Each structure stands twice: as structure tokens, then as C-alpha cells.
Amino acid sequence: MQMSTIRIRMLVGFLSLLVAAVAWGDDYHYVNMIIGDRAAGLAGAYTALSDDPAGCFYNPAGIAFAPNLSLSASVNAYNTEKKTYQKVLTGTDGGSRDWEQISSSLLPNFFGVVRKFGDAGMLGLSYAVTDAIQRRQKQYFQNIRTEFADNPADTVMININDSDKTYLFGPSYAYSLSDSLALGATLYAYFRDREIIRNQVIQFNRGQHILINYYETVNDWGARPSLGAIWEPLDKLALGLCMSQVFIFADDTTRHDIYRNTVAAQPMNIDGLAYDFTRSDTLYFKSANTDDKPAMPFTLTLGAAYFISPELLITGDAAWYGQADEKDAVWNLFLGAEYFFRDDMALRCGLHTDHANTPELRSGRTNQPEHIDIYGLSLSYTLYYKMSNITLGVLYGLGKGEAQALNDTAVIQDADIQNLRIYLSASYSN
Amino acid sequence: MKNRCKYLGLVLAVICLLPAAPAFGGEARKRIAHIVDQSDQLADVEAEILFGRELAARILGHYGFCDDPKLNRYVNLVGRAVALHSGRPELTYHFGVLDSEELNAFAAPGGYVFITRAALLKMQNEAQLACVLGHEIAHVTERHVIRELNIRGADGSAVAGIAGLISGATSGTVKSLEQAMDRAAEILFKNGYKIQDEIQADAIGMLMAASAGYDPMALQDFLSREKRFEKEDETYKGDHPAHMVRVEKMNMVLAAGNAIRTKKATLAERFYANVNH
Numbered sequence: 105m106q107m108s109t110i111r112i113r114m115l116v117g118f119l120s121l122l123v124a125a126v127a128w129g130d131d132y133h134y135v136n137m138i139i140g141d142r143a144a145g146l147a148g149a150y151t152a153l154s155d156d157p158a159g160c161f162y163n164p165a166g167i168a169f170a171p172n173l174s175l176s177a178s179v180n181a182y183n184t185e186k187k188t189y190q191k192v193l194t195g196t197d198g199g200s201r202d203w204e205q206i207s208s209s210l211l212p213n214f215f216g217v218v219r220k221f222g223d224a225g226m227l228g229l230s231y232a233v234t235d236a237i238q239r240r241q242k243q244y245f246q247n248i249r250t251e252f253a254d255n256p257a258d259t260v261m262i263n264i265n266d267s268d269k270t271y272l273f274g275p276s277y278a279y280s281l282s283d284s285l286a287l288g289a290t291l292y293a294y295f296r297d298r299e300i301i302r303n304q305v306i307q308f309n310r311g312q313h314i315l316i317n318y319y320e321t322v323n324d325w326g327a328r329p330s331l332g333a334i335w336e337p338l339d340k341l342a343l344g345l346c347m348s349q350v351f352i353f354a355d356d357t358t359r360h361d362i363y364r365n366t367v368a369a370q371p372m373n374i375d376g377l378a379y380d381f382t383r384s385d386t387l388y389f390k391s392a393n394t395d396d397k398p399a400m401p402f403t404l405t406l407g408a409a410y411f412i413s414p415e416l417l418i419t420g421d422a423a424w425y426g427q428a429d430e431k432d433a434v435w436n437l438f439l440g441a442e443y444f445f446r447d448d449m450a451l452r453c454g455l456h457t458d459h460a461n462t463p464e465l466r467s468g469r470t471n472q473p474e475h476i477d478i479y480g481l482s483l484s485y486t487l488y489y490k491m492s493n494i495t496l497g498v499l500y501g502l503g504k505g506e507a508q509a510l511n512d513t514a515v516i517q518d519a520d521i522q523n524l525r526i527y528l529s530a531s532y533s534n
Numbered sequence: 535m536k537n538r539c540k541y542l543g544l545v546l547a548v549i550c551l552l553p554a555a556p557a558f559g560g561e562a563r564k565r566i567a568h569i570v571d572q573s574d575q576l577a578d579v580e581a582e583i584l585f586g587r588e589l590a591a592r593i594l595g596h597y598g599f600c601d602d603p604k605l606n607r608y609v610n611l612v613g614r615a616v617a618l619h620s621g622r623p624e625l626t627y628h629f630g631v632l633d634s635e636e637l638n639a640f641a642a643p644g645g646y647v648f649i650t651r652a653a654l655l656k657m658q659n660e661a662q663l664a665c666v667l668g669h670e671i672a673h674v675t676e677r678h679v680i681r682e683l684n685i686r687g688a689d690g691s692a693v694a695g696i697a698g699l700i701s702g703a704t705s706g707t708v709k710s711l712e713q714a715m716d717r718a719a720e721i722l723f724k725n726g727y728k729i730q731d732e733i734q735a736d737a738i739g740m741l742m743a744a745s746a747g748y749d750p751m752a753l754q755d756f757l758s759r760e761k762r763f764e765k766e767d768e769t770y771k772g773d774h775p776a777h778m779v780r781v782e783k784m785n786m787v788l789a790a791g792n793a794i795r796t797k798k799a800t801l802a803e804r805f806y807a808n809v810n811h
Contacts, residue, residue, distance in 0.1 A: 153563075169563055171563075171564060336562075336563070339562050340562040411563055414564065414565055414566040414569055415565075417565075442565070444565060444566045447567060450565070450567065488567040490686065491686060493567070
């Protein structure tokens with residue numbers, strides 16, 4: 105996807121306090137939400153398993169191996185994330201100030217049903233939310249240094265409110281070619297709903313001010329077909345493969361910029377027009393509509409699961425995401441283990457990577473996208489009873505990297521991300 | 535794009551070759567929670583009986599009951615003698631004769647067993663009747679329909695309640711009794727049981743009949759006659775395909791035990807005294 109930019113950023117490059125263009129949602133990573141209950145407990149290492157409704161998402165071939173005639177599952181999750189850009193601003197006292205962006209959401213992020221269809225077929229229908237961010241930054245700083253040594257900012261107020269959700273919904277079908285081989289396909293409808301609200305006010309010591317208001321809405325419609333296979337070459341070994349790609353068919357983007365800058369002593373040239381902000385009635389306003397269709401990466405996932413005993417299994421996936429627009433190709437690894445310490449109780453744990461799809465930052469350059477690699481772990485507990493089971497799980501991710509949080513400066517900040525997801529899920533079998 | 539097509543072609547070629555590989559049936563994939571029965575047995579048996587009663591009503595509605603008290607009493611006596619060896623004392627077995635010219639017998643879950651009047655008329659002795667009833671009883675004891683349709687009692691557990699709250703669903707939303715009944719009727723009237731279920735019912739039915747003192751070979755005799763009638767009788771709608779396979783498996787069962795070497799009762803005279811040919 106094309107990295108979104110706040111248009112006004114390019115117009116006022118001389119002032120280094122302005123917020124740099126950051127990714128909305130989390131365009132810099134591909135593992136933003138681990139779907140499913142059992143799958144989430146295994147940290148997403150599910151391509152060779154996929155034998156429940158979550159298989160519709162991970163590898164549709166897997167639902168052919170579902171142990172019941174029909175299964176339904178739903179997952180409700182609370183997600184929270186804190187991203188910190190360290191030492192972004194410098195106070196007049198010489199001390200540094202961090203930026204903190206916090207995101208939280210509570211929503212049902214998966215529902216799926218699979219049901220036997222014919223002698224060797226399995227039909228599925230599922231809904232998944234693969235990205236859900238409600239990010240806020242509401243920080244207020246005083247006495248901040250600017251590039252005007254004799255004119256520091258008395259007040260810097262940053263107000264960010266980003267909402268970005270991606271939904272998938274659609275049918276799946278799996279067919280068993282033999283007892284040990286199945287093929288499957290899912291055709292998801294894709295919908296992304298994004299709203300960006302950013303306000304920034306800088307009040308200078310000499311009475312000038314900069315005001316920025318940016319508002320953007322984006323709706324993308326598309327499809328995400330996926331094709332998968334699962335093969336059990338040995339008694340206790342399953343291998344899985346799944347290919348998928350999101351294709352965007354339609355985009356509707358609206359952007360509103362409002363800008364006023366009384367620091368500039370001379371009229372500013374914006375879009376070929378001179379704006380004299382020394383006049384109290386001058387305001388820059390622009391509204392634009394575009395229909396840029398972002399490119400999404402081709403994804404190939406290979407997985408293996410080893411069923412050590414009816415109580416214990418280990419599983420692993422390697423996922424490759426191809427290059428798309430400005431995004432680099434990237435690998436991610438997922439490892440999981442499941443252990444039934446009683447007939448009706450299971451513990452699952454896992455580890456995964458969530459590498460940034462951006463290049464590492466290089467010194468001397470400006471406006472580079474952040475590069476933060478995240479490493480996550482998962483733990484879940486499932487209680488089975490007759491036709492149902494419930495799962496309580498937690499996913500934790502920690503990432504460290506670098507960013508350029510400020511516009512048009514070559515300064516690179518250390519940045520870190522911590523995310524936590526707590527989910528409660530229920531599953532019915534019949 | 536060209537490279538991607540090449541990789542896709544390679545993947546598809548590998549997938550096409552995979553069916554030739556040995557099959558393991560996904561057994562190792564089953565987790566202990568799927569292997570060990572987590573069910574509430576009392577509620578499940580109640581559900582099985584209720585489901586079977588409804589299905590029995592459908593069978594009776596479809597074929598009609600043979601209004602011959604003497605004949606029904608006789609079939610009940612033979613059936614209950616065999617059912618004593620069924621190993622499921624929690625069930626009460628009911629036997630009935632259907633007023634039909636079709637050559638067939640049916641079992642509904644929970645212990646409801648029917649045989650058509652035409653099938654009775656084709657039999658030669660009581661041992662054949664006992665073996666056929668034993669075969670149908672085995673479908674009940676082994677829960678073939680129940681397992682196929684996964685019929686279980688209502689899940690009133692706290693876990694199920696919490697699960698319902700989380701998902702906004704209840705067990706009723708995922709299981710329709712009407713749908714299950716339609717599928718059960720399809721198994722009985724149209725598609726038949728799986729061949730492995732038939733073979734299992736043959737083996738268990740023969741052993742039950744033998745345990746009750748009847749000649750287990752009688753089932754094979756009757757099946758051979760049934761096969762012959764099938765060719766002659768256009769009304770035949772039997773649900774027992776692959777006779778040769780079944781006969782072969784029966785021979786293996788009989789050879790494995792000593793039943794084949796022990797002379798048991800056939801009781802032809804008593805049979806003819808009760809079944810008016």
C-alpha cells in the first residue's frame with residue numbers, strides 16, 4: 105500500500121516539530137491480529153493444522169480434517185498497543201520528551217462455521233477482522249526547542265485519533281482427495297475502513313502559532329482468494345501450504361487539510377497560490393478525493409505439524425510476503441505447541457516474529473518509514489466439555505526499532521512497540 | 535508474474551502426485567479431547583431414545599404397522615431373547631412387523647427394531663429371524679445412526695452456558711432435530727449404512743444370535759436367499775449392498791470363533807407355527 109502522507113507535511117518542511125507521516129493501521133507489519141482460538145494459542149502456526157473454522161483463514165484445506173460434522177467458533181478479543189518514539193522533542197531545559205501512541209479495541213474478531221458437504225467435502229463460512237486499531241495520542245508539551253533559537257514553542261499539542269479496521273468475510277470449501285490429502289479454497293470479500301484525525305497546535309513564545317488539522321477517510325473494497333493443501337505423508341506428520349493475496353478493486357479516499365502558519369513572515373506558496381498568514385483571516389483549506397488502489401503482497405505459507413501423541417503436538421509455519429508498492433518482501437516464522445494435561449484441558453503456547461516490511465533506517469535521510477521488528481509469544485488454556493469448549497488466551501508482542509517521528513529531519517529516534525491481546529473464545533461442535 | 539506462475543505450476547504438479555502417496559486417515563491428528571468421550575451418558579441415552587422414538591414413528595408412518603398381534607408377539611419374543619445379549623441394558627427393545635411387501639428390516643436408535651412382513655415370509659426358520667433381528671439390534675448397540683449424525687443430549691453445563699454467552703449461540707442453533715431426522719430417514723430408506731457399519735452389525739448380530747442359542751450361519755443363509763430374491767423381486771429396496779464382501783467377512787468372523795463348529799438351533803417348526811406362510 106502506498107504510505108499515506110499528510111499533504112501539508114510537504115508544504116511546511118521548514119518546521120521540524122510537525123508530525124511525520126506514519127502508517128495508518130499497521131501497514132508496516134503483516135501479523136497485526138492472530139485469528140482464531142486454537143490458532144492464536146499456537147501463535148498462528150496453523151497452516152498444517154487448520155482443522156477447525158479458523159482454517160478457513162489459515163489454510164482452507166484443513167477444514168476437510170475437522171473432527172466433527174460441523175463446528176462453529178467465535179473469538180472476542182481486547183487488544184491494546186503502546187508505541188513509544190523516544191526523545192522526539194527537546195525541552196528548553198535540555199531534557200527530552202517521548203511520544204506515546206496508544207491503541208485499544210474490544211471486538212469480536214472471528215466467527216466461523218464449517219459443515220460437512222457431501223461425502224468428501226467440507227463447507228465453511230467465516231468472518232475475520234485482521235487489523236483493528238483505534239490509536240490515540242493526546243500529548244501536551246511545554247517549553248520545547250525549535251529551530252528558531254530565540255523563539256521556542258511555549259506549547260505543543262498533538263492530538264491523534266486513528267481508526268483502522270480490516271474485515272474479511274466469505275465462504276470456503278475443502279475436498280479430501282484421499283484420507284491424507286485435501287485441497288481447499290477460500291474467497292473472502294475484503295473491506296478496509298479507515299479514518300484519520302490529526303490535530304496539531306504549536307504556540308510560539310513570540311505569539312505566533314501553527315495550526316494543522318488533517319482528516320482522512322479511506323474505504324477499500326476487494327477480495328482475498330486463498331488456495332491451500334494439506335498432506336499427511338507420515339502417520340504423525342502433516343504438511344500444509346497456503347497461497348493468498350488481497351486484490352483491491354475499488355478505493356474511495358477523501359482528505360481534508362486545514363493549515364495556518366503565522367511564523368512565516370512572507371506569504372507562502374501553496375498549490376500555486378500565495379497565502380499571507382500574517383493576515384488574521386488567511387486559512388489554507390483543501391479537500392481532495394482520490395481512488396488509488398494499493399497493491400497488496402502475494403503471501404505463501406508453509407507449515408508442518410508433528411503429532412507426537414494424542415496429548416502433545418508441535419507445529420511451525422514459515423510465511424513469505426512478497427514485495428508490494430513500497431513494502432519490502434519479508435519472512436515471518438511461527439512456532440506452537442499444544443499439550444493436553446487432562447482429557448478435557450489443553451494448554452497451548454507459541455512464538456512468532458512480525459518483521460517490519462520497511463528497510464532499516466539509514467542516516468542522513470529524511471522522512472523514512474519506521475522499522476520495528478516485533479517478536480510475540482502466546483499462551484492459552486482451553487476447557488473442553490461435551491459439545492463445547494472455551495478458551496482464554498493472551499498474546500504479547502514486543503518490538504524495538506527506529507523511526508523518524510518528525511517531519512523533514514534526519515534525526516532518527518529509537519522506537520518500541522508493546523502489544524497485548526486477551527481473548528475469550530467459544531466453540532461448538534456437532 | 536512469470537516466476538509466480540512457474541511456482542504455482544510446480545505446487546499444483548506436486549499436489550496432483552500426492553494422492554498416490556500412502557494414506558493415514560488423519561488418525562494421529564485427533565487430539566485426546568476428541569478421542570475420549572466427554573459426553574454426559576445419561577443425557578445422551580435420553581436423547582438417543584427420544585430421537586429413535588421419533589424416527590420409529592416415521593418408519594411406521596411410512597410403511598404402516600402389521601396388525602397381527604400373534605405375529606408381533608412372536609417377533610418380540612425372539613427379538614428380546616437376542617437383545618438380552620446386546621450389552622446395552624439401559625435400553626428397552628421394541629420389535630414390530632411392518633405391513634410391507636418390501637424385503638427389509640430397520641433399526642431406529644434407542645431400541646426400536648422393525649422387520650417387514652415380506653422379509654418374514656422369505657425366512658425359513660427362527661434362527662434366520664434371530665440373526666436378522668440381531669443385525670438390526672447391533673445397529674442400535676453400536677449407535678451407527680447416532681454417531682453418523684452426532685446426536686447428543688442437551689449440553690446444560692456451565693461451560694456451554696458461558697460459551698453461549700461469548701458466541702451469542704446456543705446448541706440449538708447448530709443442531710436441528712428436523713434436519714437430523716431427515717438425514718436419518720435418508721440413511722434408513724435411501725442411502726443405507728456405511729459398508730463397515732453393515733459388516734460390524736453382521737458380526738455382532740451373529741454373535742448375539744449365537745449367544746441366544748441360534749445358529750449364526752442362518753444370517754448367511756438368509757442373505758444368500760435375500761440376494762436371490764433381490765434379482766427376482768422388483769420391490770426389493772434393501773439397504774445391504776456388497777453382499778459378497780459381507781459374506782466373506784461373516785465367514786472370517788465364524789472361522790475366527792468356534793461358532794461355526796458348534797451346532798445350534800434353527801427352530802424351523804416353531805417359526806412356521808408362528809409365521810403364516
